Amino acid sequence: MSSPHHSAPAEAQAHALCVDLDGTLLNSDILYESLLALLARQPLYLFLLPFWLLQGKAALKRQIARRITLDPAHLPYNAQVLELLRTTSQRPRVLCTASDALLVAPIAAHLGLFERVIASDGALNLSGTRKAEALVEAFGARGFDYAGNGKVDLAVWQHAAGAWVVNNDQHLARAAAQHTRVHRHWPAPPRAGAWLKALRLHQWLKNLLVFVPLLTAHRFLEPQAVMQSLLAFAAFSLCASGVYLLNDLLDLAADRQHLRKRQRPFAAGRLPLLHGVLVAPLLTVAGLLVALACSPAFAGVLLVYYTATLAYSLRLKRVVMLDVVLLAGLYTVRIIGGTVAIGAELSFWLLAFSMFIFLSLALLKRYTELHAMLARGKTAASGRGYGVDDLPLLQSLGSAAGYIAVMVMALYINSPESIELYRNPKLLWFICPVLLYWVSRAWVIAHRGDMHDDPIVFAATDRPSQVVAVLCALFALVAI
Known part of the structure; x- marks a missing residue:
């Protein structure tokens, strides 16, 4: 299943390439990045977090995003996923993430590798089945390839034409292979x-x-x-x-x-x-x-x-x-x-x-x-x-x-x-x-x-x- 990276297979070129952000394009998680940045700046926000969460996870992310700015130039990007995006310019590239759009947009603008961004908006937490529904609505069933890193992404791979499994073990790669073709598996390095x-x-x-x-x-x-x-x-x-x-x-x-x-x-x-x-x-x-x-x-x-x-x-x-x-x-x-x-x-x-x-x-x-x-x-x-x-x-x-x-x-x-x-x-x-x-x-x-x-x-x-x-x-x- 694992192999060195090279350009995407020819049969996949017609599909949109949709890439998750947290744990996939980034070797980090924007929610925790922004939350920790917020608490480092003002620890008393810790007491407001439960009240924001009561409004839903998307609302929590939006409340944090309104108060924090992350520098996209210094975030830890996954070099293999970046190379995949850079060598796949002949088809639509989409950044699709559950992170809040206010924090995602500057990252996409900094990289300049995406034609479209789909993200949580403060009302809808774009994760799992919701992300799958959004991608199927945008590109149709089997009309996109998807790069992800977690079990929650299995709901997306069920409708994808192909998969890149990033920063996870062989178990997730095998589970993804039961739903779609796995183009590449890039496991996480030893920790x-x-x-x-x-x-x-x-x-x-x-x-x-x-x-x-x-x-x-x-x-x-x-x-x-x-x-x-x-x-x-x-x-x-x-x-x-x-x-x-x-x-x-x-x-x-x-x-x-x-x-x-x-x-x-x-x-x-x-x-x-x-x-x-x-x-x-x-x-x-x-x-x-x-x-x-x-x-x-x-x-x-x-x-x-x-x-x-x-x-x-x-x-x-x-x-x-x-x-x-x-x-x-x-x-x-x-x-x-x-x-x-x-x-x-x-x-x-x-x-x-x-x-x-x-x-x-x-x-x-x-x-x-x-x-x-x-x-x-x-x-x-x-x-x-x-x-x-x-x-x-x-x-x-x-x-x-x-x-x-x-x-x-x-x-x-x-x-x-x-x-x-x-x-x-x-x-x-x-x-x-x-x-x-x-x-x-x-x-x-x-x-x-x-x-x-x-x-x-x-x-x-x-x-x-x-x-x-x-x-x-x-x-x-x-x-x-």
């Missing part, structure tokens, strides 16, 4: 790798911060404390992946204009948006349940983390400077969570150091994004409140925050807390020049445009950074 990327397992490295209090309190030989820290790590990781999914769903438009982020699975159309909408809350609930197994107090910290991260994703990441302060705070909350998980006392010095060092990293992240924008000839970061003119300011603020973190470390060495925990606290002084080197080097790399756009990933994969981490750990152990 396992896309899910691993969407969950951002590499970002779980950030959650290793929950083990910092275990080490600084010198309780790493206590089995119970280690187990509590492991539970805290698992809870933060599950919750963080849920937030990453939600952030990607709400940031589709901005991600598609970003050099690297446009390859994220949801932005690139490699995963269905509906799956993300379902999986994100499941991961969050799983993380909260693991947190409760750790302790109710830790669950409270995790809930604060989730609420702050949600606020960041929905609105605060667009507020200049507040975004980087909040990012630094989210890193620090992980350390607070690790402290609460093992029942230790919060350290003023540890919190002060983490706040400044992570503020430096957050500013480094923004600086790197803007530097990349400047290299591409852009003047502002999409979805952010910064412009390339802010680069010198961000560089000075970020490097200053990094040096202040080292100063906090130096002051800690002579504190009563340090003398109590370490047998030879003066040996901790060796950590200071190592950290000064690392902070300075990171900003030099960013200034040259060679920094990864996630400094945490840079720190985990950069060999000199790894050496710095090992040296700091060795100096701390010798001091103990």
